[in-house]
Amino acid sequence: MSGYIVRRLISMVLMLLLLTLVVFLLFNVLPTDPARLTCGKSCTPAVIAANRHNLGLDLPVWQQYWEYLKGIFVGRTYGSGTQTFTCDAPCLGYSFKRGEAVTTLIKEGFPATFWLATGAFIMWISVGVSVGIYAALRRGKWQDKTVMGISLIGYSLPSFFIGLVLLFFVVLRWGVLPYPSYVSPFENPIQFLQTMILPWIVLAILYAAFYMRLTRNQMLDTLGEDYIRTARAKGLQERVVIRKHALRAGLTPIVTAAGLDLAGLLGGAIITESIFSLPGLGTLVVSSVNDADLSLLVGITLVTATFIIVANLIVDLLYAVIDPRVRLI
Amino acid sequence: MSTSTSGGASGAFVDVRDLRVEFPTEDGLVRAVDGVSFTVERGKTLAIVGESGSGKSVTSQAIMGLHNRKTTNIAGQVILDGQDLIAMSDEGVRKLRGQKMAMIFQDPLSSLHPFYTVGKQLVEAVRVHQDVSKDAARTQSIEMLERVGIPNPDRRIDDYPHQLSGGMRQRVMIAMALLNSPSLLIADEPTTALDVTVQAQILQLLQDLQRDFNTAIIIITHDLGVVADVADEVVVMYGGRLVEHGSVNDIFHRPEMPYTLGLLASMPRLDKGRADRLDPIPGLPPSLIRLPAGCVFRPRCTFHDRVPGSLCDTVRPDLVTTGPGHEVRCHLPGEERRAIAAERLGARFEESAS
Numbered sequence: 154m155s156g157y158i159v160r161r162l163i164s165m166v167l168m169l170l171l172l173t174l175v176v177f178l179l180f181n182v183l184p185t186d187p188a189r190l191t192c193g194k195s196c197t198p199a200v201i202a203a204n205r206h207n208l209g210l211d212l213p214v215w216q217q218y219w220e221y222l223k224g225i226f227v228g229r230t231y232g233s234g235t236q237t238f239t240c241d242a243p244c245l246g247y248s249f250k251r252g253e254a255v256t257t258l259i260k261e262g263f264p265a266t267f268w269l270a271t272g273a274f275i276m277w278i279s280v281g282v283s284v285g286i287y288a289a290l291r292r293g294k295w296q297d298k299t300v301m302g303i304s305l306i307g308y309s310l311p312s313f314f315i316g317l318v319l320l321f322f323v324v325l326r327w328g329v330l331p332y333p334s335y336v337s338p339f340e341n342p343i344q345f346l347q348t349m350i351l352p353w354i355v356l357a358i359l360y361a362a363f364y365m366r367l368t369r370n371q372m373l374d375t376l377g378e379d380y381i382r383t384a385r386a387k388g389l390q391e392r393v394v395i396r397k398h399a400l401r402a403g404l405t406p407i408v409t410a411a412g413l414d415l416a417g418l419l420g421g422a423i424i425t426e427s428i429f430s431l432p433g434l435g436t437l438v439v440s441s442v443n444d445a446d447l448s449l450l451v452g453i454t455l456v457t458a459t460f461i462i463v464a465n466l467i468v469d470l471l472y473a474v475i476d477p478r479v480r481l482i
Numbered sequence: 483m484s485t486s487t488s489g490g491a492s493g494a495f496v497d498v499r500d501l502r503v504e505f506p507t508e509d510g511l512v513r514a515v516d517g518v519s520f521t522v523e524r525g526k527t528l529a530i531v532g533e534s535g536s537g538k539s540v541t542s543q544a545i546m547g548l549h550n551r552k553t554t555n556i557a558g559q560v561i562l563d564g565q566d567l568i569a570m571s572d573e574g575v576r577k578l579r580g581q582k583m584a585m586i587f588q589d590p591l592s593s594l595h596p597f598y599t600v601g602k603q604l605v606e607a608v609r610v611h612q613d614v615s616k617d618a619a620r621t622q623s624i625e626m627l628e629r630v631g632i633p634n635p636d637r638r639i640d641d642y643p644h645q646l647s648g649g650m651r652q653r654v655m656i657a658m659a660l661l662n663s664p665s666l667l668i669a670d671e672p673t674t675a676l677d678v679t680v681q682a683q684i685l686q687l688l689q690d691l692q693r694d695f696n697t698a699i700i701i702i703t704h705d706l707g708v709v710a711d712v713a714d715e716v717v718v719m720y721g722g723r724l725v726e727h728g729s730v731n732d733i734f735h736r737p738e739m740p741y742t743l744g745l746l747a748s749m750p751r752l753d754k755g756r757a758d759r760l761d762p763i764p765g766l767p768p769s770l771i772r773l774p775a776g777c778v779f780r781p782r783c784t785f786h787d788r789v790p791g792s793l794c795d796t797v798r799p800d801l802v803t804t805g806p807g808h809e810v811r812c813h814l815p816g817e818e819r820r821a822i823a824a825e826r827l828g829a830r831f832e833e834s835a836s
Contacts, residue, residue, distance in 0.1 A: 379592040385548055386587075387607045387658070388580030397606075401597050477642045478596055 161466050172458050173225075177218050180447045187447055190250060207232040208249060221246065245455060246448035248441075255452035258437060262421075265335050266433035269426065270418035272349055273356035278411060281361035282404065285368025289403075290395065292373060300365060307362030316355045316428035323351060333429045352429045356422055360414060368407060375403035405475050409468050416464030420457025494521035494561075495698050496545075496666055501558035501568075503537070503544050510771040514540040516722045517558075522715070524665060525692065527699040529713035529730075531706065531745065535767045537722035538702045542668045545700070546585050547575035562666060581611040584659035588671035590651035594643035600627075600654050601639035604661060611662045626657040630687060649680035656687065663695055670702045685711050706749045710734060715807075718742050721768045721778035724801065728808035738810045738819040740783050743826050777813060785822055789813045 188205035224244035245255040288300040338345040421435030441449040503515040515537040522528045530538040560567040587593040604623035627635035630653040673681035716733040718726040726739040744763035765782040776795040786794040
């Protein structure tokens with residue numbers, strides 16, 4: 154098992170390296186010249202050239218990549234003379250547009266995204282899974298059909314639509330909640346909750362709808378298994394058959410899906426964050442795209458991909474704990 | 483056979499009377515079992531034989547009360563030791579399941595829960611019906627594993643099902659079924675998923691345990707070899723109906739229903755030459771939603787032209803008694819049936835005449 158983990162960690166590092174390469178090259182072939190973006194309209198070629206040199210953009214691509222990699226592990230220094238900027242490890246680049254290290258920007262944006270993702274995660278898992286189980290146990294009856302209908306609606310409504318509708322009625326029309334303005338939960342928990350409740354709901358609706366279906370189908374598959382019939386043939390009470398035998402096996406695949414979905418969301422929920430102007434990674438992605446801020450975009454992409462790769466490993470390890478048939482070798 | 487109202491009047495330990503099981507579906511009513519009756523005594527083995535979809539597994543699950551009664555129509559009587567299980571509450575039947583009657587299934591790997599050790603599953607089976615501590619249940623389980631021939635049962639008990647071989651798994655299933663000393667054991671194709679040498683061991687084990695526990699066994703199979711090995715009595719089912727019922731000798735040496743003849747003729751035999759091809763029954767089993775009018779076997783029967791008129795096409799044949807304990811559902815006249823059997827199974831008759 155420990156050998157397996159070591160091997161998985163090594164392959165994870167290789168995968169991340171490959172990822173940095175692909176992302177780096179991809180953004181390098183884009184037709185925008187980062188140096189051109191560093192100064193405004195009244196820009197002389199000389200300034201651009203100087204900036205290009207300061208940012209290391211005059212080096213060959215492979216050398217830029219090497220500098221970039223080095224920056225992640227040991228940090229790097231941009232510019233020369235009086236105009237230097239030190240970017241500490243892990244340095245994911247320097248946003249000349251914002252005059253700030255990418256790592257710093259991501260660190261600032263992460264808390265809002267983290268709270269949004271985890272809050273919504275708790276909501277959608279608890280609602281989606283329990284409602285899914287309920288529907289499976291009442292398969293084919295009106296309760297099941299209602300749940301599946303609601304899930305279809307929830308699944309088909311785009312989050313920007315639900316978000317805007319909620320914002321319009323709850324905040325603007327009825328004034329039930331103040332206009333969302335993000336604060337840290339440690340600073341002002343009330344305002345935090347008032348701000349987050351709508352984004353949580355919007356994000357949770359989409360995922361809960363999906364998890365209802367997923368859970369229902371998993372449960373129905375499991376309830377049709379031979380070992381459920383064996384459990385009944387033993388004379389177990391239906392309650393025990395469901396709780397001990399069906400849930401254990403039926404919910405295992407949900408763990409995989411949940412882990413990956415949460416990791417994906419930690420990279421930013423672009424639409425939800427934008428609607429409620431939460432200062433998270435999703436909002437950062439949108440503005441970096443608008444500004445053609447490549448280094449910031451590369452940084453966020455890498456962070457998001459890292460979350461997913463790490464979550465994948467965790468989910469695999471967790472699976473081995475849950476399912477004794479999975480042997481990690 | 484009288485149609486007395488009080489359960490167990492016939493005295494048989496298991497008495498299935500006119501059992502009907504129907505599943506309403508969107509395509510129509512599936513008549514999976516239609517008026518099946520038989521009895522089994524303690525210490526005896528009844529085999530239910532038939533092709534896939536003949537209703538044999540549905541029959542066995544109806545006896546165990548494993549069908550969801552809200553979505554299944556079940557009628558008739560299943561009398562176990564004087565109690566009618568069909569008239570009983572769900573909770574009442576549940577308490578008998580695993581205790582007075584137990585069941586083992588075709589595929590032991592998929593029938594055991596993959597996430598729990600063998601021990602956990604056995605201990606659970608003990609503790610549903612007996613008020614004992616976990617340790618006591620574990621001791622009982624280890625003893626039972628030893629009894630069914632599992633080596634090192636005190637270590638094997640902590641294995642997961644996937645760590646055992648197919649034969650071992652089926653032994654675990656048998657151990658689980660026998661933990662509460664049931665007086666009726668239903669085995670649904672218990673050897674189909676196993677290889678041949680293991681099949682023989684499992685059948686031997688079932689017979690040994692039957693002797694020790696004086697269990698009534700109902701074995702569901704499509705393997706006539708298994709029937710010849712273990713059965714005392716045989717029920718042949720076709721299209722949800724009982725088409726022939728008799729002692730194992732009746733079925734193998736004096737079969738009268740053309741379907742039974744077909745089953746026997748399609749059985750591979752070592753004493754036949756390689757040139758002799760197997761003789762399969764033409765056609766497919768009928769859809770249980772739209773059964774043919776008249777005899778359900780008529781579309782596949784090669785002897786219907788020997789029945790006068792269009793009886794086979796229009797009238798459902800009744801079950802007629804043709805010998806002591808031997809019943810047949812066929813329109814052919816008795817002498818005609820026996821003549822056909824002699825003609826089709828001539829060689830077999832000569833051999834076994836002695």
